[in-house]
Amino acid sequence: MTDVGIAWDGRYHAYIPPEELKINPNLKLHKHVSAKVDPITFEVIRHKLWSINSEHGNTLAKLAVSPIAVITRDFQPSILTESGEYVFFGPYLQYMTGVVDVVIKWILENRSHNPGIKDGDMFLSNDPWVGASHQPDVLVLCPVFREGELFCWVANCMHQSDIGGITPGSFCAEARDVWDDPVCFMPFKIVEDNQIRSDMEDVYTRQSRLPFMVSSDLRAAVSGNLEAKKQIIELCERYGAETVKGTMQKVIQSGEEAFVQKLRQIPDGRWSERIYNETARGGDRGTYRIQLNLTKRGDQLIFDNQGTELQSGAINITYACWRGTIMSVLNPFLCHEQMGAFGGANRRIKFSPVPGTLTCANYGAAVSPAGVWAAELSIATAVGAIGKMMSCAPDKIRNDLITNGAATWGGIMFTGFDQRGNFCIGPMTDSMAGALGATPAKDGITAGGHIWIPDARGNNVEDYEQIYPILYLFKKVDVDSGGAGRFRGGNGAIQANIPYCTAGLSLDAYTSEVVPKSIGLSGGYPGSPCIFGYQTNTNIKDLFANGRVPLTYEEVEGIEGSYMSKGSGVKVDDHSCWYWNWGSAAGYGDPLSRDPEQVRQDVVNGEVSRQAAQDVYGVALTENFDLERDLTTKLREHKRQARIRMGEPVKDALSDVSLYQPKVLHKVGDLIKVIQDDGDKYFVCSHCGAVLARTDQNYKEACLIIEQPTTQAGPRYEDTKRFVDDEMVFRQFVCPQCGSLFDSEVCRKGEEILWDYKL
């Protein structure tokens, strides 16, 4: 699966566990499995294991200190077998599922000799090459022993408020390399004989600007593991270790079976998604391509990142995080019935990364801001590739796909002294309210959260004004921002803040995107960008004195601050104001095929403006918000014809194909179907019946292509020239016969058309 010559050992290249782990034979693994656990005992123990893990999550939520962890549920408890296969993990940060098993396998291979893995131990690690998602996500891993044998593992991973590095909050946007990032701790023993080792705790917390918080969170992590361990041992005493292990294995096997059953309903093929990041670190004006390809063969999925460019600046992730971002899409899309028992599906997934790339960086690259940029971007490619595959599946499966939310976690970190004079680092978690994408069956949800963290929430304004020296001017829905489509994406939000009761603050890890990344599916438009801006020397205090709180950023007058697309260290004082837009979610399907009545409702509910209803959806309303049906029909036909006029042919479309006894095999996206006729398979427009291409061809090359500046991707996109040198384009692919919109992509001008449906 991966290149044989590469040492995937977690030193220079990331660690990728081999099929057979090399474990010191002195470490006895519990391998006795009761072959047949009766169905009742199985269900009782299965539920109990789920319950133990759920309780572990509750303990972390109750005990953790870091606001980012507590509010956003940026943590993950899990139970794994003796050799590191998942039994259960929780409904919290999903990309952490790509990392815990990898770190355990590394520990088994690298720590079983020296210093050994013993009963009463726990290991700590945050090393992204061993397997952490990025340095602030710290894993605490606890082996569970039964009669001298390693029975299983309980573990948790939790985001820390500050773990060091050149930027407070540890998202080091300006990091040149890993030596500017927080220190990487390869796994070491933090707990021996069930006690925290104070020497190692000091080594660990010494790195942090908030050692008290880190120390408290460590205790939360240790307590969570200890209780989970105790309960698993009790379970073994009650039912016998073999029966408990038998249940664990059956949980994994049945998860595998359920996954296989789904895969068998999906045609084989290869699907790809390609997205561009901008600005690798402050001052840089480059664009960076990441690509994810998914090959499905029978009952196996293989992911590779061919086409992804070389690691650069601070926008990289390592193997484990990349894998986690893919799993965080698979979990809710294809494995939700398993309630976190993902180990079985995992057996059917292979990963084949190219090292030294943006999504599989080698040691030396800066990766600490992964949680803001690179991880979310990688999730967006996974949504694209997996979503495209699911769009070829029967409705029951395809309707579980969700288009992209924001492909950046727009969370500014601010640093300074609070209203009580204490040093503080504040992570703005408002954007956890997020925006959910559309599905093939329904609209996205404004403030519907994120797919990669099912149980998260954003902060209250008052909670933040109480603990941090900031004031909110407004926080409101960004009307029309959701990607248009037959089903539209949830709207994003905009907010503005000022420093309050403090001399000033430093704003870090801010983002102002110009390249669309939250790509829609099947012709749906992209979600809106995450936008940042600030002004100094503003008139805010005058406005207050005159009895006004500005309700839009435009009402604030001051000196526009200079900033980059990504960066840190923006200084604001108490006459300044910053603005922030969370970004919205993408749409699904051609907006012209949206039910006009739904568009009318959108306008009534304030989700879509009257103007956008007309311009984007081709829906005309009277002054009283009644639908003008005839006018709407005409408007839509006019728009389809306009597309045909604007579109350029790429290659000649198939002509003279006469179908004799066409049989529909399956859908592709929203408006294409695959039909079989006399042994040949074709892509056909579902709207007008035009035969586009054979399935061994890229159907997009048979479409008319409309290539426009990215400002046409949505109402919030400004000219990319502001932050990048490459010319970026927004391409739409339409039916040459009827003008139906099939798909879109964003890329550098002149780049090859992405061949993303190979069936």
Added chain:
Amino acid sequence: MSYIAGIDIGGTFTDCVFCDQHGNVYVSKTPTTHRDYAEGFMESIRAVAKQVGLSTTDLLSRTELLAHATTIATNSVVENKGSKVGLITTGGHKDAILFMRGHGRAAGISPERLFHIAGTNNPEPIVPRYLIEEVPERIDYKGQVIVPLDEGKTRKAIVKLLEQDVEAIAISLLWSFRNPEHEQRIKQMVKELDPEIYVTCSSEVVAKIGEYERTTATVINAFVAPKVISYLDNVQSSLEQEGYRFPLLMMQSAGGVVSPETVKKVPFLTIGSGPVGGVVGSSYVAEKLGLKNVIATDVGGTSFDVGLIFEGRFLMREISTVNQYEYYSASADIKSIGTGGGSIAWVEESSNSIRVGPRSAGSVPGPVCYGKGGTEPTVTDADLVLGYINPDYFIRGSMKLDKQAAEQAIAGLAERIGLGLQEAAAGIRKISDFQMADLMRQETVVRGFDPRDFVVFAYGGAGPVHASMYAKELGISKVVIPSGDVASVWSAYGAAVSDIKHVYEKELLISSPFNAEFVQREISVLEETGKRELSQEGVSGDKMAFRRFALLRFRDQLHKIEISLPNENLCQQDLTDMEQAFLRKYEQLFGKGTGLLGANLELVSLVLEAKGVTVKPLGTQAAFSEVIPSGAIAPSRRVFWEEKGGMVETPVYWGEHLVTGNTFSGPAIVDLPNTCIVVSPNQRLLKDEFANFMIEL
């Protein structure tokens, strides 16, 4: 002869209980009348009057106290059938209630659905965007006015809402709980423009930090108010016509009753009050029995509810969820899972195993054995097949259960996974019992308690059927089926024995070191309010009782712990004791060494519980006898016992005819009119002087 009564309107049945001075208890269970709840309310009283042998008027004119729990407020939110509410809020923040902190999709949904993101949605807005008006004003976190209220624009906003025929107006401004001046002024302006309209302010509803949960509480309050108020007026006038002379006391989620006048101010506090009645009833009986730690368990048709009583006091929570809206409401902390009598058993294909729930057959169509069209086997069907339930004596025999149909349904499922009928039925029962035990364990352990230090109270239609098994699973040694058959209408009984209760909270958010004088001053203000409101409700000074608490946390930590404070003038030493108690409790909860000595503490808020003690029913002081009356011996039946390896002919008793002091060992079944008690082998049952059935495990 005088009576004390409680009535609980639930989704399916209206439960009614009357207790007389001799300890006689009369119970009725009548269908809930959804079209007009008051009709079913009065009907339930008529049903009891018949049993007592009095006319309804005679019964009610002799009733000293009538307490009431109702699901009306809950239903109007869940069904989105409340009033048309207009919301007035701070400029720039109208979307707070619509954003729902991004958690509206996931709040309160079952864990089975949490990962299925495409299958979840936000609830319908309880106030649509077009009925939310922003007004120019701003107050900061200290309560200082940054921008004064613009009255001209506010007036326009109010008029705009009134022109759209809103039926109630909610006002919720940022930081109003620190400085309610703007909210009060807006309220006054609304009253000037429309003296009749229902208007409610967030600072009056719940003065706590967090605009989302405070605004939802306020809007929900406005949403349910007109309906609850008109219902209350309706019922009160019916009661008066029928001779009842006292105020109708209303159960609230905090676990106490209040006067109708108080309910009209904050009707949303009645949401979720039904299940709370059960915990209050348990708390009352536990105190009589000298039991301090209780896990109160209610097994109904669709859910299993758990509440905890620790050291004599039931545990509370500050945020509740209704229809995926999270809102502030001091409530008894009751956790629920979708496992009940109606939970459906099904085969999970990939593992070829049985799962139970969370889907439920509910009351319609109900379990297969109800014969109302249900086809999928449920927990109740399993109970019937295994012989626990008497098919001829279900709800006093008013409903015949179809055992054969239940057997067929379970046999179908058994065949698919290669089990026998009994094996599968026993499996369904075991899986559901263990799910219940898992929830009980989570609820205790996550708070640092050991479940073995608790006694289980079991009630609800199916509680007594399952308690001996789920309690045993947790290593618990005693189960109480409170007041026998009354356990089947336990929430109504709980309402009847509830004291008047108000919970007041003052948020302080101050860091240590704390000043005793300041804390005393703040708590005195709460006490004054408590005394005033209780006396307005007719509670005399000698019937008032107060308990004080501090909510503390480590600074920068979000998790709060409740510490009780002495009921006297606080001195500095009391606060030192409070801090030490916090550290002790923290380590009890989170493990030794988890508390960081020397870290600053934050006093988040002071809480005062003000109680007005109400008149209570007398227990039966029946004569003690070990001899089981012959009339109490029912025909035996074959019942499944795992310990015995299958179906065994088992003695059955008529619970109503057993007398105080009767005791026997399991295996045995006690049939009661509305439930039955399962006593497993090696367990022993005793009927005590208060008509409680106690099982020693």
